Amino acid sequence: MTTTTDATTRRARVPLSVALAGLAVLLVVSVVVAVTFGPADVTAAEAFASIAHHLGLPVDAPDRLTDAIVWELRTPRTLTAAVVGAGLGLAGAVMQSLTRNPLADPYLLGLSSGASLGAVAVLVLGLAVALPAAAFVGALAALALSLAIARAAGSLTPTRMVLAGLAVSQLCAAATSVVIFWTATGDSYREIVTWLLGSVAGADWGSVGLSAVALVVVGLALLASAPTLDAFAFGDTAAASLGVHVERTRWSLLAAVALLTGAMVAVSGAIGFVGLVLPHGVRLVLGAPHRRLLPAVALTGAVFLVWADTLARTVFDPRELPVGVVTALVGVPVFVVLLRRRGSWS
Amino acid sequence: MELSARDVSWGAGGRVIVDGVSFAVPEGRVTGLLGPNGAGKSSLLRLLAGVAVPDGGVVLADATILHELPRRERARRLALLEQETHPSVPLTVLDVVLLGRIPHHSGWGLPRAGEESRDAELAVRCLATVGLGGFEGREFATLSGGERQRVQVARALAQEPRLLLLDEPTNHLDVAAQLSLLSLVRSLELTTVAALHDLNLAASWCDHVVVLDAGRVVADGAPRDVLTPELVERVYGVRAHVLDHPGTGRPLIAFDSP
Numbered sequence: 001m002t003t004t005t006d007a008t009t010r011r012a013r014v015p016l017s018v019a020l021a022g023l024a025v026l027l028v029v030s031v032v033v034a035v036t037f038g039p040a041d042v043t044a045a046e047a048f049a050s051i052a053h054h055l056g057l058p059v060d061a062p063d064r065l066t067d068a069i070v071w072e073l074r075t076p077r078t079l080t081a082a083v084v085g086a087g088l089g090l091a092g093a094v095m096q097s098l099t100r101n102p103l104a105d106p107y108l109l110g111l112s113s114g115a116s117l118g119a120v121a122v123l124v125l126g127l128a129v130a131l132p133a134a135a136f137v138g139a140l141a142a143l144a145l146s147l148a149i150a151r152a153a154g155s156l157t158p159t160r161m162v163l164a165g166l167a168v169s170q171l172c173a174a175a176t177s178v179v180i181f182w183t184a185t186g187d188s189y190r191e192i193v194t195w196l197l198g199s200v201a202g203a204d205w206g207s208v209g210l211s212a213v214a215l216v217v218v219g220l221a222l223l224a225s226a227p228t229l230d231a232f233a234f235g236d237t238a239a240a241s242l243g244v245h246v247e248r249t250r251w252s253l254l255a256a257v258a259l260l261t262g263a264m265v266a267v268s269g270a271i272g273f274v275g276l277v278l279p280h281g282v283r284l285v286l287g288a289p290h291r292r293l294l295p296a297v298a299l300t301g302a303v304f305l306v307w308a309d310t311l312a313r314t315v316f317d318p319r320e321l322p323v324g325v326v327t328a329l330v331g332v333p334v335f336v337v338l339l340r341r342r343g344s345w346s
Numbered sequence: 347m348e349l350s351a352r353d354v355s356w357g358a359g360g361r362v363i364v365d366g367v368s369f370a371v372p373e374g375r376v377t378g379l380l381g382p383n384g385a386g387k388s389s390l391l392r393l394l395a396g397v398a399v400p401d402g403g404v405v406l407a408d409a410t411i412l413h414e415l416p417r418r419e420r421a422r423r424l425a426l427l428e429q430e431t432h433p434s435v436p437l438t439v440l441d442v443v444l445l446g447r448i449p450h451h452s453g454w455g456l457p458r459a460g461e462e463s464r465d466a467e468l469a470v471r472c473l474a475t476v477g478l479g480g481f482e483g484r485e486f487a488t489l490s491g492g493e494r495q496r497v498q499v500a501r502a503l504a505q506e507p508r509l510l511l512l513d514e515p516t517n518h519l520d521v522a523a524q525l526s527l528l529s530l531v532r533s534l535e536l537t538t539v540a541a542l543h544d545l546n547l548a549a550s551w552c553d554h555v556v557v558l559d560a561g562r563v564v565a566d567g568a569p570r571d572v573l574t575p576e577l578v579e580r581v582y583g584v585r586a587h588v589l590d591h592p593g594t595g596r597p598l599i600a601f602d603s604p
Contacts, residue, residue, distance in 0.1 A: 096434070096435070097434070097435070100434035101434070102434070102435075227448050227451055228448075230441075230445060230448065231445060231448050232434075233433045233434060233435060233437060233442075233445065234428070234431045234432075234433055234445075235428075235431060235434075237392065237397055237426070237428055238426075238428060238431065238445075240397040240417075241395055241396075241397050241421060241424075241425070241426035241428075242421050242445060242446075242448045242449055242505075243416075243417040243418035243419075243420060243421030243422075243448065243449040244417070244448075245417060283435055283436055284436065287436075287437075287438065287441065288433075288435035288436055288437050288441065289437075289441055289444070
């Protein structure tokens with residue numbers, strides 16, 4: 001308390017419009033540049049030409065092979081990474097606010113373990129269901145179970161939510177292990193691990209569409225709820241005294257975050273650390289009020305995951321790392337630095 | 347604003363915590379809510395703030411039933427200061443004061459034109475009122491306990507309420523901070539209800555006191571009439587003497603060792 005320096009007590013804030021414009025430009029540049037990386041040589045000009053051509057601009061497409069690599073493989077993959085990064089950043093920020101828990105992430109209520117169980121069931125048991133659909137259903141089933149457990153204990157308090165989510169996560173993880181243990185063979189095992197660690201390797205235009213629709217619809221609803229989310233900063237009673245219907249708001253925002261996270265998990269598996277770390281970083285730089293935080297964390301998440309995925313598919317070329325491994329490898333040191341910078345954060 | 351409790355009861359976990367409480371908050375005055383731990387002070391404040399809904403009886407605000415008012419309308423009339431609380435995220439002092447503007451907005455969507463700058467101006471004025479001009483950009487978590495409570499008073503003022511409810515606002519504050527906070531509250535000239543632990547603070551700063559014991563009102567009146575040795579012994583089980591403060595002439599309570 002006595003040794004706080006001016007730098008920690010007084011934060012100069014970057015103007016929001018400048019920050020958002022900067023991040024938006026960075027995102028567009030990142031996507032175009034990321035598309036040029038990969039086993040086949042593609043120049044930025046070719047990447048730009050291919051994308052612009054398909055967007056209907058009067059630009060000639062490059063040769064057919066290059067065009068297919070850019071437009072059919074790398075662009076949907078990069079865009080999926082961007083959309084998933086944005087979605088996970090948003091979901092994490094809202095989950096942390098709703099539970100008042102800095103360690104909350106989008107998967108808090110058993111969403112990722114439920115999705116994993118659904119996906120593994122498809123991969124191993126050969127069920128005739130699309131993998132994203134199974135993952136989505138698994139995520140929502142786990143969420144419903146968590147909420148039912150939390151609700152059975154009384155009103156929906158943050159602590160009950162966290163504990164119920166933990167219980168359901170453990171249950172789903174155990175069930176997943178049982179399924180893998182009994183049935184997985186070498187090939188499917190590798191596929192399962194890749195999926196569990198999170199990856200956008202299989203992304204196509206369908207994944208972009210599914211995740212983008214979820215991001216836009218839920219993202220706008222969350223953005224519109226920004227003042228309500230702010231009201232939770234000092235807890236449920238404070239929120240209620242500011243005129244917020246606490247239970248109803250928590251239920252509806254949880255449902256929104258669950259839909260968003262479910263859609264993200266369905267296309268990419270459970271990519272860790274994006275939704276946990278990025279919201280803290282953005283709060284430190286731009287401030288915690290949600291009108292500032294939410295759009296900024298979405299853009300930051302998008303840029304971050306585009307580069308994380310680019311690293312994941314190029315560093316050990318021709319082999320790929322699951323992007324979840326890269327986000328953890330980058331995310332953990334960043335998290336440690338954030339913790340050190342905020343000594344007063346307890 | 348007229349606020350009164352009519353035969354209000356409320357319980358949790360099968361236990362009755364507030365048991366048939368009736369009293370009217372005197373307008374324009376500072377009322378102290380006294381009573382031992384567990385007497386139901388905080389619960390009664392939550393009921394008066396409309397944050398909890400009575401199981402029986404009603405809280406009336408200007409002759410309307412409080413929990414039937416729209417929530418944001420209620421939050422524009424009544425502001426509640428809880429016992430010391432911590433934000434879950436890093437907020438600046440200005441961010442905290444601006445929370446008080448939430449009930450004045452539609453609750454959905456983006457701010458209307460000019461709203462943000464008007465809110466910021468009002469927040470800066472509220473901070474000046476509580477003696478924290480220039481603190482806008484400071485991080486809330488780094489302030490002292492007394493400063494934090496003042497910021498919360500500024501947040502409450504930003505709600506532009508007609509009645510202020512304070513739950514043990516002087517908890518964890520040193521003597522100087524306690525006195526300066528209560529003198530600030532008096533200077534606001536708002537109808538105020540404050541749950542207090544310290545009988546001497548109540549005796550010197552409140553116009554009116556209400557004493558709760560086991561969820562019931564056991565005394566209601568001016569501090570001089572209510573805070574008698576008999577009442578202190580009956581409610582707190584402590585023998586006490588009521589003296590006159592040599593400076594202010596207000597009641598001063600001295601306790602015997604048990």
